[in-house]
Amino acid sequence: MGTISVNIDVGKGYEVFIGRGILSCCGQLIAESVSPCRAAIITDSNVGKLYLETVTRSLVRAGFKPCAYTFEAGEASKNMETLSDALEFLADSGITRSDLVVALGGGVTGDMAGFASGVYLRGIKLVQIPTTLLSMVDSSVGGKTAVNLSAGKNLAGIFKQPEMVVCDTDCLHTLPEQTFADGAAEAIKYGVLTDRALFDGFEGGVDRGDLPRIIARCVEIKGKIAAADEFDVGQRRLLNLGHTIGHAVEKCSNFEIPHGHAVAAGMVMIARAGENLGYTQKGVAEAIAGVLRANGLPVSAPYGADELCKAAMSDKKRCGGSISLVFPEYIGSCRVVDRPVSELRDIIELGVGNQ
Ligand SMILES: NC(=O)c1ccc[n+]([C@@H]2O[C@H](COP(=O)([O-])OP(=O)(O)OC[C@H]3O[C@@H](n4cnc5c(N)ncnc54)[C@H](O)[C@@H]3O)[C@@H](O)[C@H]2O)c1
Numbered sequence: 196m197g198t199i200s201v202n203i204d205v206g207k208g209y210e211v212f213i214g215r216g217i218l219s220c221c222g223q224l225i226a227e228s229v230s231p232c233r234a235a236i237i238t239d240s241n242v243g244k245l246y247l248e249t250v251t252r253s254l255v256r257a258g259f260k261p262c263a264y265t266f267e268a269g270e271a272s273k274n275m276e277t278l279s280d281a282l283e284f285l286a287d288s289g290i291t292r293s294d295l296v297v298a299l300g301g302g303v304t305g306d307m308a309g310f311a312s313g314v315y316l317r318g319i320k321l322v323q324i325p326t327t328l329l330s331m332v333d334s335s336v337g338g339k340t341a342v343n344l345s346a347g348k349n350l351a352g353i354f355k356q357p358e359m360v361v362c363d364t365d366c367l368h369t370l371p372e373q374t375f376a377d378g379a380a381e382a383i384k385y386g387v388l389t390d391r392a393l394f395d396g397f398e399g400g401v402d403r404g405d406l407p408r409i410i411a412r413c414v415e416i417k418g419k420i421a422a423a424d425e426f427d428v429g430q431r432r433l434l435n436l437g438h439t440i441g442h443a444v445e446k447c448s449n450f451e452i453p454h455g456h457a458v459a460a461g462m463v464m465i466a467r468a469g470e471n472l473g474y475t476q477k478g479v480a481e482a483i484a485g486v487l488r489a490n491g492l493p494v495s496a497p498y499g500a501d502e503l504c505k506a507a508m509s510d511k512k513r514c515g516g517s518i519s520l521v522f523p524e525y526i527g528s529c530r531v532v533d534r535p536v537s538e539l540r541d542i543i544e545l546g547v548g549n550q
């Protein structure tokens with residue numbers, strides 16, 4: 196089986212277990228740090244069908260008493276209504292302060308269940324079992340949770356660190372190609388941020404046999420960056436590489452272009468803008484584009500600078516009259532630069548270029 200464990204030093208610190216087939220012994224892993232109790236599994240309709248039984252069985256074997264709340268799969272469910280429903284479920288099931296919430300699913304489930312566990316009875320224990328590549332390398336680590344409001348994505352949320360994270364890479368076999376590619380975009384982002392060797396490893400597409408090691412490295416990088424800045428006021432902004440323009444692309448497409456795909460295009464555009472502004476070494480944008488293409492990801496988006504700028508203006512990363520942008524310097528190093536909001540349109544224009 197082979198489990199890699201990464202110790203994340205965010206909040207009180209916790210382990211991320213990564214391995215093939217470890218879902219069937221998740222109960223045992225959880226029992227190492229949480230004594231047997233009621234375990235409320237929160238999952239979505241797709242993941243529930245595939246993995247709820249395995250997780251339930253393993254929890255029972257380890258002495259836990261599981262119950263399950265399943266919501267309709269998809270981003271549209273990540274709202275206050277589902278959150279409220281999940282909280283009512285926890286109350287109806289008699290979950291107490293000494294019990295546990297288990298988030299079983301992708302980033303939507305992790306965000307929903309994380310939020311619910313953080314506010315139910317003012318906070319009970321949480322274990323994350325991510326089942327998408329994106330949630331393994333990104334959303335299950337770092338402690339951010341959120342739901343969407345009518346006014347925008349992720350506008351209501353809390354910080355909630357889990358007791359542990361269990362990543363079974365075998366779950367990724369059932370993932371649709373496009374959803375897998377979304378996660379690959381975030382993994383490539385970590386390479387651009389701090390690790391040239393990780394980045395180079397994606398040149399021929401993701402080596403699926405090497406996924407436990409790749410995920411461990413991404414988790415390590417995210418953990419280091421998040422630990423230095425648990426509440427997202429400084430260096431954690433580096434994790435937004437490609438995201439300011441990426442979010443704008445998502446918005447312009449009315450969320451038809453998925454997050455990772457939009458971030459991929461956003462990374463190329465900000466690198467190209469950086470080359471023009473002198474923050475980024477020449478050739479970096481093309482190097483990023485090459486690796487993204489090899490992973491079935493887009494390197495541009497069909498929107499002009501005006502449209503993208505308008506969409507980007509509502510980004511949370513805006514602060515007063517300036518906006519924080521992350522520019523690659525070279526592959527393996529990036530920096531956060533604050534620029535006046537009034538320059539954003541022109542910066543985006545440099546990024547859009549004449550693709
Ligand atoms: N909290 C954070 O730090 C953070 C970071 C990044 C993204 N996010 C959030 O994560 C969400 C995106 O995450 P996501 O892409 O995992 O979305 P998701 O949870 O909706 O999963 C994508 C789709 O794959 C299905 N699925 C999940 N695991 C599967 C499996 N093993 N086999 C087959 N199908 C499976 C799901 O049912 C869903 O239909 C967004 O809401 C985003 O805002 C949060």
Ligand SMILES: [Zn+2]
Nearest residue numbers: 381438454458
């Ligand atoms: Zn992202």
